[in-house]
Amino acid sequence: MFKETALSGQTTFFQKLRSMDYILLVCILILGVISSLAMYATDGGELLYHTKSHVLRFIIFFGMMFVLSFLNIRFWHATGYLFYIIVLGLLIWASLYGITASGSQRWVDLYFINLQPSELMKIAIIVCFAKFYHRAQINQINHFKNLLVPMMILILPILLVVSQPDLGTSILIALSGIIVLWLAGINLKYFIYSGLFLLISMPFVIAFLKPYQKLRILTFFNPDKDPLGAGYQIIQSKIAIGSGGLTGKGFLKGTQGYLEFLPEKHTDFIFTLFSEEHGFIGSLTLLFIYGVIIYRVIDIGKNARSFFGKLFCFGFASSIFVFITVNMSMVLGLLPIVGSPLPIMSYGGSSMLATMIGFSIVMSTKIYQKQLIA
Incomplete structure (x- = not known):
């Protein structure tokens, strides 16, 4: 092999x-x-x-x-996929039974360390995508399967991290994944379409933010x-x-x-x-x-x-x-x-x-x- x-x-x-x-x-x-x-x-x-x-x-x-x-x-x-699945499992565990601090349920008690799985996901998503696109032919990169599967792989941990809530880390996980998608050769038009969709949906997204998250945005401007x-x-x-x-x-x-x-x-x-x-x-x-x-x-x-x-x-x-x-x-x-x-x-x-x-x-x-x- x-x-x-x-x-x-x-x-x-x-x-x-x-x-x-x-x-x-x-x-x-x-x-x-x-x-x-x-x-x-x-x-x-x-x-x-x-x-x-x-x-x-x-x-x-x-x-x-x-x-x-x-x-x-x-x-x-x-072990690229296994690494991702293990970290995803830890994220689910953190969301259900994790340690709560400062209003967020982000940590898993492993006795020797309070682990924040969302930090590991920043690396796991890169390893997983690198494995996924390793054998993909350049002319098949933009096929529907090679777009849909990675998006599902990326969106799942983002939703889990947002629910903790930890919007900042979820954005960084998204950026880590998007960077690899870009490097793998995904067509520019998909990034443009996604950017336009995000821009249009921004008012609706803001409506679902926590009060402290809205306050951070307002504080940034003034x-x-x-x-x-x-x-x-x-x-x-x-x-x-x-x-x-x-x-x-x-x-x-x-x-x-x-x-x-x-x-x-x-x-x-x-x-x-x-x-x-x-x-x-x-x-x-x-x-x-x-x-x-x-x-x-x-x-x-x-x-x-x-x-x-x-x-x-x-x-x-x-x-x-x-x-x-x-x-x-x-x-x-x-x-x-x-x-x-x-x-x-x-x-x-x-x-x-x-x-x-x-x-x-x-x-x-x-x-x-x-x-x-x-």
Whole structure:
């Protein structure tokens, strides 16, 4: 079924070790160190719960990513649908019996971690679509079956996540899936038709939003309307980022975060605290590291012989870019506030776990880049 190539079963462990992308590994490690220091800053310069938990999770998940990287790319291809079904099952379990916090029922208690399945779905949908389109002929991409089945695969988890409710994550899952559909070669007209349909249905969609979701949209257009209520978070975020200036106030010298003006600074708003301390230059450095990571993932996909590996790497790189863009645009007031963690930087075990699984598949693609998958 599979064609044997240079990197077959006889390839030694050390040959596989040499085949890894060490630039990508180093960038992930640097990002982990930066995120740990940022988390230390959110705890006011003390080794408190968030810092200890974040560092421990990074060490465990980075080690897991390193080990999983040696799994043959065939394994990820073979289990693509199973991965999706398992995560979908966890989403259903979360909707029925999950842990409720802050008005949302998003988490599943696995004893060693409170898992948020919607974060894993961001990766599962890319793996599933990469497998689905791996063997599809280019002239059959736009056939009805190759359009209907992926849409059903995509819409099901979106509906489950929206019901939790978690509109922001559902949008990110949708974007992850749409990106892969675009990369697979779906005709542009279908995206145009879908965009027009979404635009026309927007007034009806807004009518079904929760009150706090409507308030977020209104606050986005005019945060000063309620500066001590709905607009407080974004106003304080922009003040913190602006006060950082060119070089920042210095590590552990920020004021907005330490004086508790900035809520949720360890999760979705971690970039705000980092920018206040390290300024424009620090923010640019962080963006450069993310840029190198995205470039390396794309380069690995470009050199892969299997279409599955190519499609996953391109889809994963594009999704990372979208997640970073949405998070930073959100804290800068360029987009409404949604639940979009900054990859690896933000506190959250589920988000980091999903990201590391994505990197392990990318690294597997690199190690076994000469293999073809039938």
